[in-house]
Amino acid sequence: MDNEGWLIDAHQMYRMIDDLDLNNKDLKIAFRKALSTSSKLIKKEAATRLGQVVYKSGPIKNSSLLSVAININIYRSGRGATIGLFDNRKSTIRYKGETYKNTAYILRWINSGTKIRLLKGRGKYPRDTNRGKMEEKPFFETAVRVKIKDAQDILNDNIEKEIVKIANKKRQ
Known part of the structure; x- marks a missing residue:
């Protein structure tokens, strides 16, 4: 999926920032909020x-349990955010029965599906035993x-509301 980015009318925003005389830290807080x-609107x-x-x-x-794994990462600089299904914080993914350690692993298969999985014929199961496939259900896109x-x-x-809030706090 192409991410074309979000467009903001920067001229109005910079004019308002110049009038309020805000410092860099206050701007980061406003952008991050x-x-x-x-x-959160897209996550919901x-x-x-x-x-x-x-x-x-x-x-x-268990869709309510799985939906917790939809991640929102907001950059510290306040210049952007990512919303995604992949949890990059753990190197291994484990699950046991109905209680999943990392539900982002399962969301990936629901969203993009799988191809037909066949066994290679080692052990007691014969070659080309079909283990099924999962249909693609692109809920995230x-x-x-x-x-x-x-x-x-x-x-x-x-952004405008947060900047006005911070400016009102500075005036007091």
């Missing part, structure tokens, strides 16, 4: 889309496509 609120939409995924055996029964415009609008509004 605005990015977090707009990113992805979580609802995950709950609507249905396979032949029925809907996913559709959620981003649907909510990207709303997130852009909310981002612009929230």
